[in-house]
Amino acid sequence: MGPASSPAQATEIALVQFDRALFSEEVVLKGCYWLARDFICEIATADSASIQVTIKPRQSSSVEALPFAKETLIQSVSDFALREKIDAKTSGIRDLLLAKAFSEAGVLEDAPTGTFGDKIEQENPQGMFKILGSC
Amino acid sequence: MARTFFPTEKYGTKPATFSLLPFRFMRLNSKELLVNEAGEFLFAPSGTVQDLAEGSVPINSELYLDLKAKHFLYDEASSPLFDLLATKIRTKFDHINGGTKLHIFVVTLRCEHSCDYCQVSRQLTTRGEFDMTPATADRAIEMMMDSPSPAVTLEFQGGEPLLAFDMIQYIVPRAKRLAKERGKLLDVVLCTNLACITDEILSYLRDERIKVSTSLDGPAFLHNRNRPRRGGDSYEKAIEGIQRCREVLGHEGVAALMTTTAASLEHVTEIIDEYVRQDFHSIFLRPISPYGFAIRTRHRTGYEMDKFVEFYKKGLDHILEINRGGYRLAEVYSQILLTKILTPHSTYYVDMQSPAGGAWNVLVYNYDGDVYASDESRMLAEMKDWTFRLGNVHRDSRASVFTGEPALKMFEASCNQALAGCSDCAFQSYCGADPVYHYATQGDMYGHRPTSGFCTRNMSVLKHLFSRIEENDRDVMRIFWSWITGSAPRTEAALCD
Numbered sequence: 001m002g003p004a005s006s007p008a009q010a011t012e013i014a015l016v017q018f019d020r021a022l023f024s025e026e027v028v029l030k031g032c033y034w035l036a037r038d039f040i041c042e043i044a045t046a047d048s049a050s051i052q053v054t055i056k057p058r059q060s061s062s063v064e065a066l067p068f069a070k071e072t073l074i075q076s077v078s079d080f081a082l083r084e085k086i087d088a089k090t091s092g093i094r095d096l097l098l099a100k101a102f103s104e105a106g107v108l109e110d111a112p113t114g115t116f117g118d119k120i121e122q123e124n125p126q127g128m129f130k131i132l133g134s135c
Numbered sequence: 136m137a138r139t140f141f142p143t144e145k146y147g148t149k150p151a152t153f154s155l156l157p158f159r160f161m162r163l164n165s166k167e168l169l170v171n172e173a174g175e176f177l178f179a180p181s182g183t184v185q186d187l188a189e190g191s192v193p194i195n196s197e198l199y200l201d202l203k204a205k206h207f208l209y210d211e212a213s214s215p216l217f218d219l220l221a222t223k224i225r226t227k228f229d230h231i232n233g234g235t236k237l238h239i240f241v242v243t244l245r246c247e248h249s250c251d252y253c254q255v256s257r258q259l260t261t262r263g264e265f266d267m268t269p270a271t272a273d274r275a276i277e278m279m280m281d282s283p284s285p286a287v288t289l290e291f292q293g294g295e296p297l298l299a300f301d302m303i304q305y306i307v308p309r310a311k312r313l314a315k316e317r318g319k320l321l322d323v324v325l326c327t328n329l330a331c332i333t334d335e336i337l338s339y340l341r342d343e344r345i346k347v348s349t350s351l352d353g354p355a356f357l358h359n360r361n362r363p364r365r366g367g368d369s370y371e372k373a374i375e376g377i378q379r380c381r382e383v384l385g386h387e388g389v390a391a392l393m394t395t396t397a398a399s400l401e402h403v404t405e406i407i408d409e410y411v412r413q414d415f416h417s418i419f420l421r422p423i424s425p426y427g428f429a430i431r432t433r434h435r436t437g438y439e440m441d442k443f444v445e446f447y448k449k450g451l452d453h454i455l456e457i458n459r460g461g462y463r464l465a466e467v468y469s470q471i472l473l474t475k476i477l478t479p480h481s482t483y484y485v486d487m488q489s490p491a492g493g494a495w496n497v498l499v500y501n502y503d504g505d506v507y508a509s510d511e512s513r514m515l516a517e518m519k520d521w522t523f524r525l526g527n528v529h530r531d532s533r534a535s536v537f538t539g540e541p542a543l544k545m546f547e548a549s550c551n552q553a554l555a556g557c558s559d560c561a562f563q564s565y566c567g568a569d570p571v572y573h574y575a576t577q578g579d580m581y582g583h584r585p586t587s588g589f590c591t592r593n594m595s596v597l598k599h600l601f602s603r604i605e606e607n608d609r610d611v612m613r614i615f616w617s618w619i620t621g622s623a624p625r626t627e628a629a630l631c632d
Contacts, residue, residue: 033556037585079162083559085188086155094157097172100221101228 012063014055014070017046023081025051031077039069149194150210156220158207160184161561164602173223174475174564175205178605223479227564230481230488230496234283237485237497239290239510240275240306242267243299244502248328248364251396266299267502272306274528275500280313281533282498286320290348292510297331307343324348329376330364337383347380349373351391351413353399353406361396377413391415395422395446397438403450411462419467420450422592424511425576440588444595451599458614465618472600474619475565485509487567487593491549494525494542504528506536508545511571523571545570548580556584562597 018028025043028051032041038061046052055069158171167183170176179198186192187208192199194210202208206220244265267275279287289310291303307323314321323345340347351373352358358370380389391413393399393406403420410418422443447468454466471484485492493508500506504527507513512523523545526536536542548570551557557566572589573582584590603611 030559034585036583075162079160080559082184082188083159086158086160086184089155089188090157094172097157097217097221097224100217101224 012056012066014066016053016055016070016073018051018053018077020049020051023051023077024084027077027080027084028053030080031073034076035069035073038065041073150212152190153192153194153199153203153208153210155187155208156206159559159561159563163598164605166605168561168601169202169205169207170561170564171206171220172564173206173220173479174227175223176476176601177201177205177207226479227475227481230483230492231490233285235279235494235496235498236282236284236286236483237288237290238275238279238282239292239497239499240267240272241292241294241499241501241513242272242296242302242306244294245298246293246295246328247298247330248295248362248369250362265294265502267302267500269302269305271500271502271504271528272302273309274504276306276310276313278498278500278506278528278533278536279310280317280319284319286322287314288322288324290324290326292326295328295331296325297327297336300336304339307345311343322346327376328362328369328373329380330369330372332376332379337379340380340388341383347384347389349377349380349389349391350393351377351409351415352393352396353402354409357399357402357406360398361394374413386414390417392419393421394424395420395443400438400442400446403446404453407450407453407457407464411457411464416463417465417467417470418454420447421468422588424514425572425588440591441595444592447596448599455611455614458617459610463617468596469600469615470618472565472597473615476597476600476604477615477619486569489549489551489563489567490546491568491570493523493545493549493569493571494537495549498525498536500528506531508542509571511575515571515575522574545580548573548582554581554584556590562594565597566593 028043032043032053035041035055038058040056040058042054042056044052044054053073055066055073057063057065057069061069156171158169160167160169162168162181163178165181166178167181168176168178169184179202183192183198183202187202192202192208199208203210203213206216206223209216279289289306291306293299296303303325310323311321323343324347325340325345326348329347329349339345350362352361355370358373359367362369364372377389377391391410393410399406407418422440423438451466451469454464457464471482471487474480474482481488483496485497488496493512497509498506499508499510499513501513501516505513505516505524506526506528507516508523508525515522516524523541525531525542526539531539548554549568551560551563551566551568554568557563557568560566569589570580570582573587574580576588577583577586582589603615
């Protein structure tokens, strides 16, 4: 089940609930962060299965903007959840790429451990590695 | 004659699965903008990132091939080409290679202008105690040459540096001699309002190959309003000075910069037209800096960043129109960002780098020997805030400047890869970090992105430029590329050749 948005209990707040099975506390916090210019977000544990966010407009913002804020938060939290998934699949390779990039730039005092070459390409006599290496 | 090709199956079997490479994304104009670690980007249909996360992008689709070509994924038939991607990432970070390149010498605080937006607490023109001494200059030159960078730029600033012309004459030959001894290339730039320029000074600048950077805020009514001086003739002095510089130094020997005040906001087309009238081929639409003396007068000169963004967008449209008419005019901020977006390269523009350019790529030597992380840091010190004073040329070495507490504190907030709001941002590769700006405006070097003027400006400008790129208008793209390459926009005929 995705985020559940309930009708505002009062005219000046909006409530959104996020299913913990789908959305981590971290991604909810990140979504709320980007609303902080115009809204105050109170984050609470609704129950063991969900996180509840109460959105209140700041003085600079209007009550009429609340539906948009709610929609923005739901989209934003969903996107951060997607980023979390991508990151889980790619953070290892990102570290490897950055280590390789900087280990050959002469800016590190100690070379990082491990093999950073492209093994498949290195073993392929006609591979891109050989072509680039001969340039 | 139509060409025929073998079916793609002849060149290899289709992969069964694929793996992801790291990237960031954002939604823009009902599409998804994907950007990888090397800054390569792809506009993809909405839903693509979800499909990538689930491994459900059709392997026989055009989109799959685009994603593979731009390093968003790899499969058993391609291998990730780590070396190639790592090289691209290293190229994108080239600005951190080599150490500090720009060295600003504040030879005097004296100035005969009294601009409201001036970031420096200028002093009366007769007060010599605000001039750099020879002993301080000697130590500053040493520290500049201790930078590992093989090429350094010495930039004279003030106050009005020409009021301490004797100090310029003292520094230039010594810096050149030391640069020769250390095997470094040395560029010298003079930032001046040109009001005090003389034939003697111009001859000296020509003989020493010193470039000139001056201020031109727009047509006379605006320039003179922004930059008051006794006689009310700042504009006339600037224009006369530009002409004299061109006669002696050549047309490219003098460049101009503008500052956008509240009074400028309604006059962007007039400002741009003034640059064309004066035969400049670049203009930098710059917002006012919220530092130093400018903070005291911000009720007169300041504005919300949203207003600047509208000013920029309107200005960019006008500049594109001028280029379409055949006159080459580049908008410098767009040029910097487009270089980062459309080429593998970074730029040496210190206000838009990660790690932040302050100290890494620019050091400021104040008239009294204090060393600051940037010009803006020095301006904070004029307001009695010495947070970014990294040391003093008489007490410190380059090493102690870089390992002192002020520098280390600043470096912690200098990488946008590790800042809240920036770490997930699709624009991270093109943007920067600015601990000095955020400290000055929000009281915190790390900054709060949702309320940051720096983030508002850069996010808006980058979205605007990406929207123009996504439109893929032939005219606009050839103009953008002409800014990047520094050439005249190619004509339709040339494009067809």
